[in-house]
Amino acid sequence: MSGVRVLVGTRKGAFILTSDEKREQWNVDGPHFGGWELYHLKGSPADPNRLYASQSSGWFGQLIQRSDDGGKTWEAVGNDFAYDGVPGTHQWYDGTPHPWEFRRVWHLEPSLEDPDVVYAGVEDAALFLSADGGRSWEELPGLRRHESGSAWQPGAGGLCLHTILGDPTNPDRMFVAISAAGAFRTDDAGKTWKPINRGLRSEGIPDPTAEVGHCVHRIAMHSARPNVLFMQKHWDVMRSDDAGETWQEVSGNLPTDFGFAIDVHAHEPETIYVVPIKSDSEHYPLDGSLRVYRSRSGGHEWEPLTNGLPQQDCYVNVLRDAMAVDSLDSCGIYFGTTGGQVYVSPDSGDSWKTIVHDLPPVLSVEVQTLP
């Protein structure tokens, strides 16, 4: 019987939520690594029992955990993320030079083909690769050494590389996004990178249409159309139909276009989801009403999805890595909140249920669809 495994990273540990294809009854397993921050967990598309987890702490630094049995047992693997060469400086919040310093892994992206190959997006922004199941890590330095690198500035959460998207039709192409530098693309397997931010407009930087300096919060792609990208920027929901060469705003009738998470329906490449957040200084839904917005037209026209979600006195946030979709016939949509709730919609967003409602603040949600 098919089912789903939901990997939830929180401020105080990891939780694994499992259900059958009905997604009505759930088993909650955890906390794993209790007391530690779990910024992200993700399973290998090539081997669903191979999981990677980013475990970190202000006291003890970064660890990477690996499971080969779907999260029943874990093994700490390599945690030495050394920048290539002399790292130099990027810009600090006030524009002064600041040394590049490794802080944590924000995002782990296992390869589509090989369970032992996994990418890590880190703060301060850089991309690392492990080809031995996480035991050792090497930087792909071409990104950080891009000519704009010394001018990158952190967003409020830090100078973090938070999005890594591989092109399933082209192993040499990959997209990453950095707050607050912007989006970048490689077409040579990570050797060189190109900023892909044309069309973005950001107030708060000297040149609102600069090549880099944009606070991109998240990028999403449907695997069947890797040239079509959707972006939740600090403000603005954007779309590109040419692999990031140009972007158009598709915020349309959203009540606010600030937000963090964005995702694409598993079977409908033009159906996308966002969770509008009131503003950059008020990180909670408008009017205390938690609404996911769905567009069935790839943007511009949006409908609020509220059935089963709290519609009053709700002041949680949904962080950038905390939304995911499954690929069951009736596509399931999932998101977690800073209030510790994890919601599921087994019907593409029409109705929502709480899987669990009292976890620590949720940092990330990923879903594995199991055979």
Place this chain on the structure above:
Amino acid sequence: MIRVVLPPHLRALAQVDGEVVLDLSGRVTLRSVLDALEARYPVLSGTIRDHATRQRRPFLRFFACKEDLSHESLDVELPKAVIMGHEPLLVVGAMAGG
């Protein structure tokens, strides 16, 4: 025989209960103790000392014999009571909430 008391999260990580006991030869310093500790428990590498700088992580402290050794050079010899095994070296997480 050097006794080391780790904070609970590191004991869990290293899968040890209670104190860690290390046998060291030669001069016993913070550095030699940490080197031996990481050699015995590789999972602790990077958790007490930063991988890049090899310095104590800022939210950790080293105490022994009611003294704070956190700001001593890593190459200063530890107190005799620690070297003799009468007192443990304490690796302590700074009191910080969250």
